[in-house]
Amino acid sequence: MDLVLQLLFTGIGIGAVYALVALGFVLIFRATNVVNFAQGEFSMVAAYLMVVFSVDLGWPYWLSFLIALAGMALFGVIFNLGVYYPLRHRTYLPVIIATIGASILLSNSVLAIYGPQPQVLQGWFDTPGIQLGPVYLDSQYLLIIGVTILLVLFNFWFFEKTLLGKKLQATSQDKEMASLLGISVSTMIMITFIYSAVLGGLAGILVAPVLFVSIQMGSTIALKAFAATIIGGFGDVAGAIVGGLALGVIETFGAAYISVPYKDGFAFLVLIAFLVFRPQGIFGERVAEKA
Amino acid sequence: MKLTRREFSAGLAAGLAAPALMRSAWAQGATIKIGMCVPVTGPAAEQGLWAQNGAKLALAAVNKAGGVLGKQVELVIEDDQTTNPGIVLAFSKLAAQSDIVAFLGSIRSTQVQAMAPDVIKVGKPVMIGGTNPDLTHSGNPWLFRFRPNDNYSGRVIADFGVNTLGKKKWAIVHSTDAFGTAGGKALSEALTKLGAPPVLDQGYANQSQDFTPVVLAVKQSGADVLGTYFTFENDLGIFARQLRQLGVNIPWVGSPSVVAVSSTKLAGPALFNTYGVADFAEDSSDAAKAFGKAYRDAYKTAPDNQSAWPYDAITILSAAINKAGSTDPNKIRDAILATQKFAGAEGEYNFDKNGDGLHGYNVVKNDKGKIVYDKHIDFND
Numbered sequence: 216m217d218l219v220l221q222l223l224f225t226g227i228g229i230g231a232v233y234a235l236v237a238l239g240f241v242l243i244f245r246a247t248n249v250v251n252f253a254q255g256e257f258s259m260v261a262a263y264l265m266v267v268f269s270v271d272l273g274w275p276y277w278l279s280f281l282i283a284l285a286g287m288a289l290f291g292v293i294f295n296l297g298v299y300y301p302l303r304h305r306t307y308l309p310v311i312i313a314t315i316g317a318s319i320l321l322s323n324s325v326l327a328i329y330g331p332q333p334q335v336l337q338g339w340f341d342t343p344g345i346q347l348g349p350v351y352l353d354s355q356y357l358l359i360i361g362v363t364i365l366l367v368l369f370n371f372w373f374f375e376k377t378l379l380g381k382k383l384q385a386t387s388q389d390k391e392m393a394s395l396l397g398i399s400v401s402t403m404i405m406i407t408f409i410y411s412a413v414l415g416g417l418a419g420i421l422v423a424p425v426l427f428v429s430i431q432m433g434s435t436i437a438l439k440a441f442a443a444t445i446i447g448g449f450g451d452v453a454g455a456i457v458g459g460l461a462l463g464v465i466e467t468f469g470a471a472y473i474s475v476p477y478k479d480g481f482a483f484l485v486l487i488a489f490l491v492f493r494p495q496g497i498f499g500e501r502v503a504e505k506a
Numbered sequence: 507m508k509l510t511r512r513e514f515s516a517g518l519a520a521g522l523a524a525p526a527l528m529r530s531a532w533a534q535g536a537t538i539k540i541g542m543c544v545p546v547t548g549p550a551a552e553q554g555l556w557a558q559n560g561a562k563l564a565l566a567a568v569n570k571a572g573g574v575l576g577k578q579v580e581l582v583i584e585d586d587q588t589t590n591p592g593i594v595l596a597f598s599k600l601a602a603q604s605d606i607v608a609f610l611g612s613i614r615s616t617q618v619q620a621m622a623p624d625v626i627k628v629g630k631p632v633m634i635g636g637t638n639p640d641l642t643h644s645g646n647p648w649l650f651r652f653r654p655n656d657n658y659s660g661r662v663i664a665d666f667g668v669n670t671l672g673k674k675k676w677a678i679v680h681s682t683d684a685f686g687t688a689g690g691k692a693l694s695e696a697l698t699k700l701g702a703p704p705v706l707d708q709g710y711a712n713q714s715q716d717f718t719p720v721v722l723a724v725k726q727s728g729a730d731v732l733g734t735y736f737t738f739e740n741d742l743g744i745f746a747r748q749l750r751q752l753g754v755n756i757p758w759v760g761s762p763s764v765v766a767v768s769s770t771k772l773a774g775p776a777l778f779n780t781y782g783v784a785d786f787a788e789d790s791s792d793a794a795k796a797f798g799k800a801y802r803d804a805y806k807t808a809p810d811n812q813s814a815w816p817y818d819a820i821t822i823l824s825a826a827i828n829k830a831g832s833t834d835p836n837k838i839r840d841a842i843l844a845t846q847k848f849a850g851a852e853g854e855y856n857f858d859k860n861g862d863g864l865h866g867y868n869v870v871k872n873d874k875g876k877i878v879y880d881k882h883i884d885f886n887d
Contacts, residue, residue, distance in 0.1 A: 218722055221752070225718040232715075331549060332768050333740045344751060351751050426715055427740045427772055435713050471719035476682045476709045478719070 217349035222467050228356030230463020231363040235418035236440035237447065237455035238366065239411040245387035245450050246407035247299060249310040253318035255437025257412050258419025261287050262428040263325055265420050266334045276339065283420060284413055291412030295405050303404075322430050331430065338424035359421045363456065366414075370452050383407060387450075439466075442486040448496025457497055461485075537580040538573070538833065540823065541600035542610040542816075543621070548588025553613070553812045558583065559805050560813030561610060564820035567800075574827045579820075582606060590620035597621045601628045607833040610819055612636060613653075613812060622646055630835045631842060633819035635811075638688075642860040648835075650842050652815040652822070653785045653852060654864040656685075660692030662783050662867040662883045663759045667731050668700045670869075670881070671757055677706040677729035679720060679745070681737040689735035689761055697733075705729050712737055717745040721752045734760040736769075743772035750776045757781070765870050765877050780872050781880065786811035786852050787868040789879035797851035811852070818850035822863070853882065 236254060243251045264286050268279035298313045344353040374380040385393040386403040394400050419433065426432055439462060447458025462482050469481035489496060542561060545554030561581060569578050584600050586593035593612055600606055601624065608631040611618050615636035622641070625632050625648050632648055634641065639655040667673050676697055680690030687709070694704050706727035710720055724732060732754075736742040742763055758780040763769055765782030788798040788809070797817055801809035825848075826841035827833060845863070848855040855863040866884030870877050 218726075221722065222718060225716055229716045330552075333743070333772055335772055335774075343747075351753070353751065425744070427743055429740055431713060435715065467716065467719060471722060475719055475723070476711050478714060479711055 218471070220350045222471050223464065224350055224352060224356070226464035226467035227460055228353065228359055228463070229467065230443075230460035231356075231359045232418055232422045232436060232459075233440045233443045233462055234363055234456045234459025235359075235366070235421070236415060236436050237443040237459045238370070238452065239415040239418070240437075240440060240444045241447075241450060241452055241455045242407055242414070243411045244444075246383065246404050247303075247310070249299075249307045249314070250441070251411070252311065252314040252437075253294070253298075253321060254411070254415050254440070255433030255435075256318045256321040257287065257290070257415030257433070258422070258436060259325065259428075259430065259433030260290060260321060261416030261419040262336065262423040262432060263329065263334075264416075265336055265423060266329075266428050270334070270336065276337070280420060284416055287412045287416035288409045290416075291409035292405065294412060295408035299404070299408065300401070303401075318434075322434070326430050329430075333427040333429040336420075336423040336428050353425070355421070355424050362417065362421060367453075367456055374452070379406070439482055442482055444496075445486055446489050446496055448498040451496065451498040454496050454498035537578045538575060538827065539580050539582050539603070539606045540608055540610065540820070541582045541584065541597075541603070541606040543584055543586045543593050543596040543600065543612060543617075544610070545588040546583070546585035548586075548592070550588040550614075554586075554588070556810065556812040557610075557613065557816045559801070560809065561816035561820050563797075563800055563804055563813075564817045564824075568820065568824040574824050575831070575833070579824060581820075586612060586617065588614075590617055593617045593621050594624060597624055597628075601630075606630075607827065607835075608823055608838060609633070610816055611649075613815065615641060618649070622649065625649060631823070631838050633816075633823060635815040635819075642862050647839065647861075650819075650857070650861040650863065652819045652850075652855075652863055653811065654867055655862055656688060657692055658865060658885060659761055659783050659867055660689060660694075661696045661885060662869065663693055663733050663761070664696035664700055664702075665883050666781065666783075666869050666881075667733065667757070667759045668697070668702050671731060671759070673731035673757060674702040675728065675730045676702060676704040676733055677708065677724045677727050677731070677756075678704045678733045678735075679706075679708045679710065679724065680735035681712055681741070682709040683712055683737055685737050686735045693733050693735070704733075710741075712741060714741060715744070717741075717748045718752070720745065721748050721754060724749070725752060725754050730756050732756055732758040732760075734758065734764065736761065736763045739763055739766055739769040739772055742769050743776075746773040746776035746780075759783075759869075765872060770872060770875055770877065774875070777872050778874055781869055782872070782877075783867040784811070784870045784877075785864070785867060786814040787870050787877075787879040787882075790853070790868045790882050791849060793849040794851050794853075809851075814851040818852050818855070818863075821850065822848060822855060854884070 239254045261283050264283040265279055268274045268282055269276055298317045302310045338355045339358055340354040342354055344351055382398050383403050386400050390400050443458035443462045444455050447454025465485055466478050466482045470478035544557050545551050565579055565581055573579055584596035586596045611632045611634040613635035615638035618634050618636040618641050626646055633650050635653050637653055637656045639657045642649050642651050678690050678693055680686040697704055708723050760782045762784055764780050765784055788794050798809055822845055827838055830837035830841040843857045845855055845857050853864050857863050868882050869880045871880045
């Protein structure tokens with residue numbers, strides 16, 4: 216039983232990381248109908264920004280955190296203007312290729328500046344974790360789970376209760392109709408990119424103390440997060456969260472009880488099962504019609 | 507003046523032959539050339555620079571002591587771009603210069619494998635640092651290794667854990683890539699020979715974000731000592747932290763990555779008191795200390811294995827050519843293989859018939875973040 220509880224905690228913790236990145240995928244997909252393959256690099260860039268401010272410049276952690284997130288908002292604007300906006304009237308394919316190109320550019324730029332050695336970023340708390348009976352709770356994972364719960368509540372409130380959220384929803388459902396109703400579609404898409412960049416950045420900063428800051432950190436999480444979005448249902452916010460958590464728990468238990476080397480295999484086995492038997496995912500619309 | 511046809515032919519022949527003769531005469535009077543394939547560009551460019559530093563340091567000492575066969579030695583460097591096609595190209599460029607008598611290859615096994623067929627064709631000695639045992643065991647007579655091969659790391663980890671630490675219940679954790687699988691197998695075999703077969707042999711896939719299942723498997727196995735082969739330092743860092751968090755504090759003896767500078771930095775206190783094997787340890791011998799001092803004086807920074815093996819390679823190769831008394835490849839080969847009890851920076855060289863110079867490793871310990879030398883373990887076979 217102790218073992219099960221320990222595995223469950225870790226599974227939910229790592230699943231919450233997937234969920235945060237998956238959320239970024241979903242938001243951009245809903246607004247633009249394309250998958251942003253640079254989403255993982257958003258996390259990586261934010262983690263390196265934290266290293267610059269908090270480690271290299273020695274600024275206070277909270278201040279570095281706020282500046283890094285503000286930097287990510289700006290980054291979202293640049294990404295939208297540089298990668299999506301010039302191609303917005305084309306089909307989804309050139310845009311997807313452009314995001315892949317951006318992802319390669321970002322990881323190699325950071326490699327050129329920082330080199331291949333991983334960097335250390337301290338966690339938010341001084342205590343590494345707490346022992347609760349037989350289970351060890353890593354403080355950083357507790358923070359990640361807490362932030363994920365808050366974001367679920369925030370997203371619900373934002374998209375369902377605020378005018379801006381409703382405008383964003385309208386844009387993602389039908390751009391022409393939204394435009395006829397006086398909603399500025401390009402502004403809404405800009406806001407979506409900013410929000411996704413901040414979300415991806417938040418995931419990167421939260422996970423950096425656990426996984427270290429490295430060039431590959433984004434791409435390895437993004438691959439799982441992508442699987443999580445498909446399992447949850449592409450285009451569904453709740454689906455991204457549930458898909459991410461489910462994936463984290465499944466792979467952790469699969470590794471513990473079946474085989475450690477095939478840990479990643481379980482995640483993708485579940486993905487294949489969903490694509491075959493329920494391509495629309497747990498909550499979402501039919502994937503086959505879209506991407 | 508009338509030129510006969512015979513005179514014209516003779517003159518033409520002389521004219522054509524003259525540059526070649528002159529070059530040959532000049533070459534004989536000039537230097538002894540050694541070619542070096544090294545990363546000048548690509549991901550390992552920095553390590554490539556350390557390798558050049560090590561080689562140049564040895565070269566300066568050799569030339570100061572009178573050179574080789576009475577001539578100064580010259581290093582001809584070619585960029586291998588840290589890639590397999592890159593080193594093949596670099597080696598063929600160097601091999602085209604017929605006055606180069608021997609070469610330094612790569613510290614990467616995969617690159618040595620890529621250039622090996624051309625090495626056989628060229629038929630001149632090539633010094634290498636790659637540690638895959640097969641490189642010198644595949645019938646290629648021209649490869650000479652200046653680092654201990656991977657067979658020895660498993661044996662040293664097992665010997666140290668069983669005989670020095672007195673631990674018999676082993677858990678092995680290794681990456682499932684080529685390096686980790688081979689290492690884990692070598693360690694498992696060595697332990698079985700010592701009468702302590704492992705109670706757990708656990709593989710993991712590279713770039714795992716979480717090692718909780720692995721740590722719990724180690725915990726449940728009841729092992730009293732841990733042996734590891736980690737490929738990537740960030741994997742090692744995550745594993746080390748989770749291991750300590752979940753309360754596993756058994757002794758740990760690992761492959762070189764456990765004591766690598768970046769792992770020490772990433773994992774911090776989680777790696778304190780762990781042991782690792784290392785082919786170069788500055789405090790392991792007088793020769794290593796002397797090399798360390800010379801390197802620090804010349805480059806104002808600490809040396810590591812990247813610079814130690816080229817240093818040894820140039821030193822031993824130069825001595826071998828002097829002993830051979832000629833630049834004939836076969837004579838140089840015999841002289842290198844005859845090198846015994848030579849105290850180098852990496853350890854004592856006793857070349858075997860395969861071309862392996864070293865047969866053991868140093869064991870070093872992480873003492874509160876500082877890597878200190880513990881002992882050297884050598885084998886006779």
